[in-house]
Amino acid sequence: MNIIFTKHVGWRMKKRNISKDEIINTIKYAEKTDKKEGKYYAQKDIGRGKIEVVYERDKYIKIVTVYWI
Template sequence: MEFTFTDHAKYRIIKRDLTEQEIIESLTHADKTSKKHGKYYAQKNIGRGTIEIVYEKTESYIKVITVYWI
């Protein structure tokens, strides 16, 4: 599975003091996932708090759209 990040997601990852690796691990081991309005949402507690990742997915890739603390 290939992971890609929008420019917006890359900016938010840096702004929120996260790494792309933390996002990938959070997606592959999410505490909770859901789908709303055609987008997927994953939540993961990473010790410093809980993040939510908004993404699109197909059989071959996941595209991260944004990331935020909840």
């Protein structure tokens, strides 16, 4: 799985204390995934709480942002 992390998501990961592994696991094993306006919204409880990963999918996966829900 080819994944690109934008600068924006890098800042959000640091600010919100969410790791790359947690993001990748959320995409792979999401409890819920919605698609709106060309973006995917994957949700997963990672043990410390529930996160939502917003990403675009084409030839690769481009992570747009991540946040706690």
